[in-house]
Amino acid sequence: MMGSVRCPATCAAAGVRMQAGADADPGVSRVGGRTKYSVRVCINKTCKGQGSPGVLQFAQDLCHPDLDVNSCGCLGNCGNGPNMVILPAEREVSHVGTPARMAEVLNMECGIQVSSDLVEATQCRQSGNVLARSGKLKEAMDKYSEGIALGVSSTLHLLYSNRSGVRLTLGDHEGAQADALLAVEHAPVGFTTAHIRLIDAYYIQGQYEQSAQVLQNLVDTNPEFRATKEFSLISKQLEKDLKVVAR
Incomplete structure (x- = not known):
């Protein structure tokens, strides 16, 4: 259900920045001739x-060129949430609590088509995450596998990465390695988790040199990762283990 148009002060209080422009279409801005929506x-x-x-994660994972998706603070109307707003027209939409509902809103309000397979794959991943957090690892793996079978390219790096983590926890080290390799293959630049999964899979099998090579590949493609605490911890541990092996 559409909510009422909110005043600029309300959006400002929620941390939402307005895009000015008297000639702008309601709810859109023009960037290089394209229609750009801020959600x-x-x-x-x-x-x-x-x-x-x-x-929010679902909309961000779409990586759609016509969408700028981010979080914000309270928009009011809390009893009808989750709530979102489309800028610059400040068009508020309520009851956006599932990927399917978000897909419906993006289609209706922004003219952006989201395939039913993408919605289903995302729901499989999110269900798998819930199951994994509750310790139901085999059921989680089945959900990830169900999502993978849909073959939606933009979701595969996430699904393979998550299934790799579950397999590693279950002791299926070779399966975890295979999934991590596929996650790396499908991962966009900046998605470092796939490489971390592969490092872990090699490491637990005592393949420290392979882990070190994956870490090097990671910083080659994502130089900013070198400045992270995670890089420091991994590199120090690998350096220590490689010295032990060399003795």
Whole structure:
């Protein structure tokens, strides 16, 4: 259900920046001749509890060139959340609690088509994550496999990466390695988790040199990773283990 158009002060309080322009179409801005939509999803306490982080992640994972997706603070209307707003027209939409609902809104309000397979693959991943967090690892792996079978390219790096983590926990080290390799193959630049999964899979099998090579590949493609605490911890541990092996 569409909410009422909110005043600039309300959006400002929620951390939403307006895009000015008297000639702009309602809810859109023009960038290089393309229609650009800014979508802000409330992640305040009530909306968060109603599932807004999941739909926010879903919209961000689309990586659509005509979408700028981010979080914001409370938009009010908390009883009808999760809530989101489309800028610059400040068009508020309520009850956006599932990927399917977000896909519906993007189609209706922005003219952006989201395939049913993408929605289903995302729901499989999110369900798998819930199962994994609750310790139901085999059921989680089945959900990830179900999502992978849909073959939606933009979701494969996430699904393979998550399934790799579950397999590693279950002791299927070779399976974890195979999934991590596929996650790396499908991963966009900047998605470092796939490489970390592969480092872990090699490491637990005592293949320290392979782990070190994957780490080097990671910093070659993502130089900023070298400045992270995670890089420091991994590199120090590998350096120590490689010295032990060399003795």
